[in-house]
Amino acid sequence: MNPPSNRMIELVHVQRDFRRADGQRVQAVVDVSFVIPEGQFVCLVGPSGCGKSTLLQMLAGLLPTSSGGIVVDDKEISGPGPERGVVFQKDSVFPWMRVIDNVEYGLKCRRVPAAERREIARSYLRQVGLSHVERAWPRELSGGMLKRVAIATVFANGGRVLMLDEPFSALDYVTRRQLQDVLLNLWSADKSGVRKTVLFVTHDVDEALALADRILVFRSGCQVDDIPVEKERPRSADSLLEPDMIAIKRKLLHHIGLDRPALPDAPAA
Amino acid sequence: MRAAGQRIRDRWISLGVLAAIALLWQALSILFPVEAVPGEPMIAGWQVMFSKTLLSMADYWQGGLGVPSVSEGAPRTYLAAILSLLSHSFDTIVRLVCGLALGGVVGLALGLAVSWSAWSRRLVDLPVQFLRTLPLLAMVPLFQLWFGTYFIGKVLFVAYGIGVIVFAGTVNAVRNVPQIYIDNARSLGASKAMMYRTVILPGILPEMRSTLLLSLGTGWGAVLGAEYLGAQSGLGYIIVYAGQFAYLDRMSLVAIIFIVATSISYRAAGALTARMLEWAPDSQRA
Amino acid sequence: MPEAAKSAVTSWAAADRSPPSAAAHRSNENAAPRVSGRLTLSLRSGIRAVDPLRFLGLIIFVLAWYALSFLFQPIILPPPQAVLFRLLADFWDAPNLSYYGVAEPNLYANLVYTAENVAIAVLCGAAIGVVSGLVSARVSIFRAIVDPIMTTAGTVPILVAAPFLLIWFGVGRASAVGLVIFYVTVIMYLFAQKAASNLNPIYEEFARTLGASPRRIIIDLLLPATVPEILGGLRIALAGAWGLEAISELLGSQEGMGKVLEVLAGATDPEGIMATLLLLGFVAISVDAVVAWAVARVTGWNAGLHSGGSQT
Numbered sequence: 001m002n003p004p005s006n007r008m009i010e011l012v013h014v015q016r017d018f019r020r021a022d023g024q025r026v027q028a029v030v031d032v033s034f035v036i037p038e039g040q041f042v043c044l045v046g047p048s049g050c051g052k053s054t055l056l057q058m059l060a061g062l063l064p065t066s067s068g069g070i071v072v073d074d075k076e077i078s079g080p081g082p083e084r085g086v087v088f089q090k091d092s093v094f095p096w097m098r099v100i101d102n103v104e105y106g107l108k109c110r111r112v113p114a115a116e117r118r119e120i121a122r123s124y125l126r127q128v129g130l131s132h133v134e135r136a137w138p139r140e141l142s143g144g145m146l147k148r149v150a151i152a153t154v155f156a157n158g159g160r161v162l163m164l165d166e167p168f169s170a171l172d173y174v175t176r177r178q179l180q181d182v183l184l185n186l187w188s189a190d191k192s193g194v195r196k197t198v199l200f201v202t203h204d205v206d207e208a209l210a211l212a213d214r215i216l217v218f219r220s221g222c223q224v225d226d227i228p229v230e231k232e233r234p235r236s237a238d239s240l241l242e243p244d245m246i247a248i249k250r251k252l253l254h255h256i257g258l259d260r261p262a263l264p265d266a267p268a269a
Numbered sequence: 270m271r272a273a274g275q276r277i278r279d280r281w282i283s284l285g286v287l288a289a290i291a292l293l294w295q296a297l298s299i300l301f302p303v304e305a306v307p308g309e310p311m312i313a314g315w316q317v318m319f320s321k322t323l324l325s326m327a328d329y330w331q332g333g334l335g336v337p338s339v340s341e342g343a344p345r346t347y348l349a350a351i352l353s354l355l356s357h358s359f360d361t362i363v364r365l366v367c368g369l370a371l372g373g374v375v376g377l378a379l380g381l382a383v384s385w386s387a388w389s390r391r392l393v394d395l396p397v398q399f400l401r402t403l404p405l406l407a408m409v410p411l412f413q414l415w416f417g418t419y420f421i422g423k424v425l426f427v428a429y430g431i432g433v434i435v436f437a438g439t440v441n442a443v444r445n446v447p448q449i450y451i452d453n454a455r456s457l458g459a460s461k462a463m464m465y466r467t468v469i470l471p472g473i474l475p476e477m478r479s480t481l482l483l484s485l486g487t488g489w490g491a492v493l494g495a496e497y498l499g500a501q502s503g504l505g506y507i508i509v510y511a512g513q514f515a516y517l518d519r520m521s522l523v524a525i526i527f528i529v530a531t532s533i534s535y536r537a538a539g540a541l542t543a544r545m546l547e548w549a550p551d552s553q554r555a
Numbered sequence: 556m557p558e559a560a561k562s563a564v565t566s567w568a569a570a571d572r573s574p575p576s577a578a579a580h581r582s583n584e585n586a587a588p589r590v591s592g593r594l595t596l597s598l599r600s601g602i603r604a605v606d607p608l609r610f611l612g613l614i615i616f617v618l619a620w621y622a623l624s625f626l627f628q629p630i631i632l633p634p635p636q637a638v639l640f641r642l643l644a645d646f647w648d649a650p651n652l653s654y655y656g657v658a659e660p661n662l663y664a665n666l667v668y669t670a671e672n673v674a675i676a677v678l679c680g681a682a683i684g685v686v687s688g689l690v691s692a693r694v695s696i697f698r699a700i701v702d703p704i705m706t707t708a709g710t711v712p713i714l715v716a717a718p719f720l721l722i723w724f725g726v727g728r729a730s731a732v733g734l735v736i737f738y739v740t741v742i743m744y745l746f747a748q749k750a751a752s753n754l755n756p757i758y759e760e761f762a763r764t765l766g767a768s769p770r771r772i773i774i775d776l777l778l779p780a781t782v783p784e785i786l787g788g789l790r791i792a793l794a795g796a797w798g799l800e801a802i803s804e805l806l807g808s809q810e811g812m813g814k815v816l817e818v819l820a821g822a823t824d825p826e827g828i829m830a831t832l833l834l835l836g837f838v839a840i841s842v843d844a845v846v847a848w849a850v851a852r853v854t855g856w857n858a859g860l861h862s863g864g865s866q867t
Contacts, residue, residue, distance in 0.1 A: 062452050082458030092453035096471035096548045105467070106457035139550045157457055275695060282699035290704070392612035399613075402839045403832050404798025406714070407805065407813070410820030410828055415631060490712040497714060498820075505714065512718040524715045531710050 005073065008038040008197045009059070009161065014068035016054050028054040030221040031068075036214075038160070041187065041198045043208035046218035047256050052201045053089075055218075056165045059199060060086045072161060082106055085154035087164040093138045093146050093153075100125065100134045102149055106157030124152040127189070128182050144175035148182060155186050162187075162196045166203065180210055184233060205252045209245060210235050217255045224255055291315070312517070322518040326350035329357060329507055358530065361503040364420070365492045368427025373484065376432040377477075380439025381465070390440060397437055405430045405487065406494040418499035423492065430491040431484045438480030442473035475549055478542045485538055489531050504530075633826040642830035651827075655818040658810040662834060669804065669812040670838070672732045673796045680739025681792065685785055687740075688747025689777065698748070709741035713802055721807040731803035731811070738799055739792045746788025750781035783854040790846055797839040 016029040029051040036042055044052040057063040059070060061080040070077050072084060080086070085106075093102050100121055107117035125131050128148040138146060147167060154162060164183075168176040187195055202208055208215050209229065217225035227248055231239060239245065253259045298314035327345040330353035383389045409426065416422030446469055454464045496505030504523055511519040617635050624634035633641075645652075646662045653660035659668075691698035713734060720730040758780065762772055804813025812835050819827040 060452075060456060062456070080452065080455040082456070084456070086453070086456040088449055088453065090449050092449050094450060094453075094468065094471070095550070096474070097467075105454075105459075109458040109460070109463055137548045139548065153457070279695065279699035282696070283703040286700050286703050287707070388608065391606060391608040392615065395609045395613040396616040399836055399840065402794060402797070402836045402843075404801045404835070406802045407798065407816050407828075407832060407835075410816070411825060414823065414825055486710070486712075490714060493712055493714040508715065508718060512722070515722055517719070517722060520718060524711070524719070527715055528707065528711055531712075532707075535710070 004038040004194045006037045007035050007071075008040075008073060009036040009199070010071040011035075011059075012069045012071070014055070014058065014070060015066045016051070016058060016063070017066045027221050029058070032221075032223050033068075034216060034223065034226070036197060036199070038197050039195045041200065041211060041213045043212035043215045044199060044201045044218060045205065045208045045215055045252060045256075046203065048203060049220075050218040051221040052218050053165055056086075056163055056199065056201050060084055060163050062086075082110065082157050083159045084161045084163060085157055085159040087147070087150050087154055087162070087167045089166045089169060091138075091143070091146050091150075093141075093149050095138045097138075098134070099130065099136050099138065099141070099149055102138070103153045103156050105153060120156050121152075124156040124186075125149075127155075127186055128152045143171050144179060147171065147175075147179055151179075151183060151186065155190075160194075160196060161199070163199045163201075165201050167200075168207070169202070169204070176204075176207070180207065181234070184211065188233070205249060205256070206240070208252070209240055209249060215248070215252065217252065219255060225251070227251060322522045323347065323350050325516070325519055326353050326507075326522070329353040329510075354526065357502055357504055357507055358526065361492055361496065361505065362530075364423045364495070364503070365427060365488050367424045368492065369431055369484065369488050371424065372428035372431030372488075373435050373481075375428070376435025377439050379432075380436045381443070381469070383436075384440055384443040384469075385461075385465075390444075397433065397440075400433050401437055405491055409494050409498045412495070413499055423495035423500065426495045427488055427491045430487050434484050434487055435480055438477065438483070439473065442476035442480070443469055445476060446472035474546055478546065481538060481542060482535060485534060486531075489527075489534075493527075630823075630825065633829060637826055638829045638833060641826050642834055645827070645830060646834075651822075652815060652818060655822065656809070657814055657818055662812075662815065662831065665810055665812050665815050666834065666838065668810050669797075669800055669835075672728065672735065672804075672811065673793070673800050676732050676735035676800065677739050677789070677793050677796050680736045680796075681743045681789055683736075684740040684743025685747040688744040689751050689781065691744070692748050692751030693777075701744075705741050705744050708737070709745070713738065713799055714806075717803060717806045726807040726809065728808075731800065731808050731813075734803045735796050735799045739796055742792040742795070743785070743788055746792075747781065747785050750784035750788075751777060753784070754780055783850075786850045786854065790843060790850065793846060794839060794843055797835060801835060 011033050014029060014032045015027070018026045018028055020026055032051075032055060044055065046052050054063065058065050059072075059077075061077050061084065077084070093099075094105070097105070100118070103121040103125055104112075104117040107120060112120075122131070122134070125134060128151060130145060130148055130152070133141060133145065138149070141149070150167070168179050171179070187198060190196060200208075200211060212229050215225075215227045215229060216223055217227065229245075229248060231242075231245065250259065294312065295314050298312040301312055303312075324345045324347065327347075327349035330349045383393055408429075412422055412426040412429070416425055450468050450472060451464065454468045459467065492503075493505040493508075496503040497509050500506045504527055507523050508520050511517075511523070620635045624632050626632075629637065642662070648661050650660055657665070659665060687697075687701060691701055716737070717730075717734055720734055724730045724733070754777070758776055759772060762776055767775070800811070801813040801816065804811035805817045806813070808814045812831060815831050816828060819831065
């Protein structure tokens with residue numbers, strides 16, 4: 001068992017350009033570099049269009065960089081893979097497979113024997129509270145339940161890195177809070193030694209404060225801040241109202257541009 | 270979403286319309302007792318259809334099964350008529366099914382193979398589009414020239430028509446599989462082959478269902494076309510043969526049988542494929 | 556107030572367009588761009604639209620044909636250059652056709668005849684089909700009456716209907732065009748009905764809360780909103796109409812591409828048949844490309860809204 005790596009995820013001068021339909025070049029991600037040690041729960045926060053989702057797609061290996069390198073666990077990445085699990089914003093649960101088959105999918109790809117993968121899948125379904133819908137079709141489930149299936153699937157698949165791209169943004173407030181708890185429970189209950197390294201993209205400042213060990217703030221494709229959050233988890237509503245948390249929140253709101261009164265000629269965020 | 274009561278009312282109205290059409294037909298046959306050829310009414314009333322016309326179907330029975338053929342001097346009987354209709358329908362259906370199977374399988378396999386890489390898909394795009402535009406029935410003479418009027422020629426013709434549709438439909442369906450499922454599968458560690466088997470194949474089913482129904486329609490048309498221009502049996506053969514003598518009543522009878530057969534086949538195909546799509550949300554199952 | 560309703564709804568529909576996602580941009584790397592609403596006439600997008608790989612595919616197809624033609628006699632599989640030369644030669648003057656009773660012995664005149672018929676048939680059929688389709692989506696009694704007629708009639712293959720029409724109405728332009736009008740009507744009816752039924756009721760509700768009258772809703776909302784899907788159906792109907800018209804003429808006509816095909820088939824002239832088919836296919840594809848371009852210009856606001864639908 002290796003000691004926890006200090007440089008689990010490393011980005012070096014990563015850049016990503018797009019060409020719009022009318023031919024113009026757009027820089028979605030501009031010269032981003034950071035290092036994330038193993039086991040850290042990091043939130044990427046920023047307003048819409050700041051490039052955080054693009055960054056996550058590159059980290060997941062679903063999008064190539066225009067320049068710069070991404071190294072995960074000492075290996076330069078070149079495509080998606082099971083060691084970097086992804087929970088997407090939209091529903092990614094395969095509609096043609098029952099819930100339990102979805103959860104075992106990653107294990108099936110790695111040819112884990114049927115009985116063993118069933119057991120693993122069932123255990124994770126239990127942990128997200130969906131044992132009773134094991135044989136259901138995805139179309140029968142609500143949005144929140146589908147997210148739990150997605151989370152269970154990614155955890156069941158193992159992997160040392162977990163990436164989530166605004167996973168709960170399409171859900172209502174209550175479901176969102178419940179799912180945050182589900183995620184934290186699964187993450188901290190990880191029995192395989194060191195916890196997963198998590199990258200969680202969100203535009204919701206409160207969500208970041210509730211979840212993260214560290215918040216990386218983005219604006220217009222650049223990283224503008226790196227804020228550590230040293231608070232015990234689970235973070236109750238009260239702990240979020242303590243002075244140090246409020247200071248962080250104020251900082252975040254300032255970065256997003258929400259702390260200024262909305263004057264007609266105020267510069268946009 | 271219409272209320273159940275409204276839907277039942279609409280069903281009755283639809284039945285009423287069909288009944289009205291039947292009555293209209295009868296009325297027209299009485300109003301226009303025009304005859305294309307002496308003894309052959311242009312619009313045959315139902316009483317004629319079920320007596321004289323039905324009996325005349327016996328003419329097409331080649332004999333066998335203990336029922337002698339009219340061409341050898343035997344009288345027209347209802348039994349011979351029924352047998353002849355069954356046998357000709359069978360011939361047509363066999364050609365259709367063989368063509369469907371061959372064209373469907375080859376079209377699907379080639380479509381999947383071509384979709385494997387984006388390069389191959391773009392490579393075959395233009396020729397396939399061109400072939401799709403060519404009117405299928407206009408190519409019957411070509412197929413006749415190449416394969417003669419044998420069974421294999423007709424089956425190949427139907428297979429070609431359906432193969433082109435299924436091929437294009439498969440390539441399109443693979444393109445339309447939502448990218449998120451592909452990304453998800455790759456992120457979970459699926460190899461390309463595994464992804465094809467577990468994501469692409471199930472993912473194209475909803476769209477392939479529409480393609481299947483379209484192929485069915487084309488197939489019926491194609492098999493008729495093949496029979497029109499060189500066949501010794503089949504429903505199309507009867508229509509053409511009767512048409513040459515302006516036996517409109519016979520043509521009408523066979524046309525009705527044909528419509529009934531195609532409707533049944535659409536229903537059956539729809540029901541069978543609906544079973545395969547039990548997982549699909551209602552919007553994709555229509 | 557009606558103006559407010561109209562502009563509010565159309566701008567709301569336009570705002571529906573989500574910003575391009577990363578995935579969409581990524582897939583642009585490999586695939587040729589789909590027809591986007593703003594097909595600018597700039598050189599860059601023109602070059603992108605003409606995909607070199609697709610042309611390579613066409614060239615390979617022709618080369619394969621050429622190679623195959625060595626394996627067979629010209630009477631079975633004429634080589635591509637022979638077909639092309641025959642097409643060019645016969646375009647203005649094909650004396651052999653006059654032997655077989657074709658009124659105008661050249662491909663051009665027959666092509667024009669067929670094209671005229673297709674135009675008439677598509678225009679008439681679309682007019683009837685679209686109007687009845689739209690009405691049927693909103694007036695359920697109308698739908699209950701017309702639906703069974705359309706669906707039963709639509710399943711009658713043309714080869715079954717054609718002999719009847721020929722014997723009832725004789726050989727001539729009327730029966731040929733009539734058949735095609737019939738099928739175009741059925742297709743457009745189904746498309747219009749589906750387009751109107753699929754229209755998200757939220758637009759209508761929103762318009763009503765802004766005070767739009769039913770007439771305004773039909774003119775400013777229903778018609779423009781269903782236009783993209785209907786135009787899509789029109790393209791499909793048009794593509795099919797060429798073939799249907801050819802068949803109609805083949806079965807009973809004195810002129811037109813179908814008649815030419817029938818005559819050449821009887822004379823066992825595969826080179827001629829292929830030349831005629833080549834011309835017909837080429838014209839159909841060209842017309843389709845023009846229509847596609849026009850449709851994209853007109854329905855620019857729609858790009859991205861109905862993503863993932865079946866496209867050719």
